[in-house]
Amino acid sequence: MNQKRYHDPMVLHPNLVFTSVGTCGTNQPEEVKKLQRMVMNAGYQQATGRELEISGKCGQDTIEAVVWYQRLLNLSPSGLVGPTDSWFTEALKEMSPHWRQRQPNGPLHVREGQITFDAEGHDYITAVVPYRQHRAPFFSRVLHWPGQNSGVTLGRGYDMGGRSRGEVYSTLRQAGLEEFKAVICSKAAGLKANQARKFVQVYGPMVGEISHRQQIRLFEIIYPYYEKLSKNYYLKYTKNIPDAATWDAIDVKIKEVYIDIVYQGVDDVIVLVKAVASNNPKQLTDVINQSAHYSQYEKERKRIRNLL
Numbered sequence: 612m613n614q615k616r617y618h619d620p621m622v623l624h625p626n627l628v629f630t631s632v633g634t635c636g637t638n639q640p641e642e643v644k645k646l647q648r649m650v651m652n653a654g655y656q657q658a659t660g661r662e663l664e665i666s667g668k669c670g671q672d673t674i675e676a677v678v679w680y681q682r683l684l685n686l687s688p689s690g691l692v693g694p695t696d697s698w699f700t701e702a703l704k705e706m707s708p709h710w711r712q713r714q715p716n717g718p719l720h721v722r723e724g725q726i727t728f729d730a731e732g733h734d735y736i737t738a739v740v741p742y743r744q745h746r747a748p749f750f751s752r753v754l755h756w757p758g759q760n761s762g763v764t765l766g767r768g769y770d771m772g773g774r775s776r777g778e779v780y781s782t783l784r785q786a787g788l789e790e791f792k793a794v795i796c797s798k799a800a801g802l803k804a805n806q807a808r809k810f811v812q813v814y815g816p817m818v819g820e821i822s823h824r825q826q827i828r829l830f831e832i833i834y835p836y837y838e839k840l841s842k843n844y845y846l847k848y849t850k851n852i853p854d855a856a857t858w859d860a861i862d863v864k865i866k867e868v869y870i871d872i873v874y875q876g877v878d879d880v881i882v883l884v885k886a887v888a889s890n891n892p893k894q895l896t897d898v899i900n901q902s903a904h905y906s907q908y909e910k911e912r913k914r915i916r917n918l919l
Contacts, residue, residue, distance in 0.1 A: 626649060626700055626701070626703070626704040627694070627697070627700060628642050628645060628646055628692055628693065628694060628696075628700060629642065629694055630642050630693070630694070631691060631692065631693040631694075632646045632669060632673075632677075632691070632692050632693075633646075633669060633673070633674055633677050633689070633690045633691035633692050634674055634689065634690035634691045635691060636669065636691055636692075636693070638669040640667030640668070641667065643666075643667050643668065643669045643673065644665055644666070644667040646673070646677070646692060646700075647663050647664070647665045647666070647667075647673060647676075648665050649700065649703040649704065649707070650663055650673075650676045650677070650680065650703065651663055651665065652703075652706075652707035652708075653680070653703045653704075653706035653707050653817065654706055654707075654816050654817050655676055655679070655680075657813070657816060658813050658814070658817065659679065661675075661676075663676050674690040675690075677690050677691070677692055678690045680699070680702075680703065681699070683794075683795060683798075684699065684702055684791055684794050684795075685794050686699065698790075698791075701791075702790075702791035705789060705791060705792075705819075706791070706817040706818075706819070708816070708819070717822065717823025717824065718823050718824065718827060719734055719823065719827075720827075721827055721830055721831055721834070722831060723831075723834060723835075723838070724830070724834045724837075724838075724867065724870065724871070724874075725867075726867050726868065726871055726912075726913070726914070726917050727767070727768070727834070727837075727867075727870065727871040727874050727875075728767045728830055730871065730875075730911055730912040730913065731751065731766075731767035731768040731830075731874075732749050732750065732751025732752075732766070732767050732768075733749040733750055733751065734750065734751065734752065734823070751765075751766055751767055751826065752766065752820045752821050752822075752823070752826050753765075753815055753818070753819065753820055753821075754796070754799070754810075754811045754814065754815040754818050755811060755815070756807045756808045756810075756811045757770075759804070760772075760803050760804050761803065761804075761807060762774075762799065762801075762802055762803045762807045763796070763799035763802055763807045763810050763811055765783075765796060765821065765829070766786075766821065766825075766826040766829040766830060767826065767829075767830045768830075768833075768874065768875075769782070769829055769830075769833055771796065771799045771800050771801075771802070772799075772801065772802060772803040772807060773801075774800050774801070775800055775801075776797040776798065776800040776801075777797075778800070779793070779796055779797040779799065779800045780793045780794065780796075780797040782829070782832055782833070783796055783797075783829070785828075785832055786825050786828040786829035786832055787822075787824065787825045787828055788821060788825055788829075792818050792819075792821070795814055795817060795818055796814075796818060798810075798814070799814075834874075837870055837873055837874045838870055840873055841866075841869055841870045841873040842858055844873065844877075844880055844884055845858055845869075845884055845887065845888070846858065848880065848881055848884040848885070849884060849888050852885065852888050854888075855888035856888055856889075856890040860890065861887065861890055862890055862892065864892065864917055864918055865887055865890060865892055865895055865918065866887075867917065868895060868914045868917055868918055869883070869887045869895070871912065871914060872905065872914070875908065875912070876904075878902045878904040878905060879902070882898060883898060886898040892918040892919070895918060896915050896918055899914055899915055900915070
């Protein structure tokens with residue numbers, strides 16, 4: 612005799628808990644199951660290497676999982692989740708790839724620094740949760756590690772390796788990132804090289820993609836700093852160059868390439884500024900060609916082509 616098979620009952624409001632779960636909670640089995648499922652969907656096993664059984668029983672392993680996420684999100688590690696903790700449960704929901712909105716396409720144009728924006732990453736209309744369909748090492752709308760001594764990077768060149776937690780959090784919130792994403796990313800402050808690589812592996816899937824507009828806003832927040840830095844370099848090192856062009860008189864293409872070099876990293880600032888001061892694209896082209904540091908990135912950054 613064939614046994615009838617039934618689907619599991621549908622759970623209403625799968626991302627809300629209506630009674631307390633965890634330490635000293637009421638721990639109704641269905642509510643415990645709901646929270647356990649949310650935790651596992653949010654990448655707990657990938658991040659910690661620990662699997663949480665969806666059993667409906669609130670044991671020490673469930674409490675430890677709750678505490679782990681509370682600490683991750685800078686909340687009091689009480690081990691208890693209740694109906695009023697909607698921000699916490701919403702964050703768990705958003706960490707789950709199943710619930711994320713896809714961002715297949717969007718704007719890729721900025722008001723200033725377009726050549727830098729274009730050179731600092733790629734975008735893919737084939738992007739799918741949690742990252743993308745095909746391997747895309749320069750896909751920029753996720754946490755990534757460019758390599759070597761770089762820090763955890765987001766968007767078009769926002770490197771967190773030399774920044775404080777407060778600065779990272781504040782900047783990302785200003786760019787429009789969700790609070791839980793800004794909190795997680797702030798923990799990457801100061802990390803470089805292998806530490807940054809490991810952070811991306813563990814927390815990258817939780818943060819997921821940022822939107823195109825968030826990426827643009829982030830770039831437009833940080834780009835003026837490099838404009839100002841470039842100008843300061845220029846004014847400092849042209850004091851003894853009598854025929855140097857004024858900052859406002861520099862050709863737009865030359866200025867954009869110069870700022871792009873400062874944005875990525877300068878080889879010899881005195882030589883660079885001298886070429887820019889000539890206001891002659893050929894002199895800056897020669898500097899790029901003669902520098903091993905600049906030449907190695909020319910294929911991706913296309914500075915010489917932009918000077919023509």
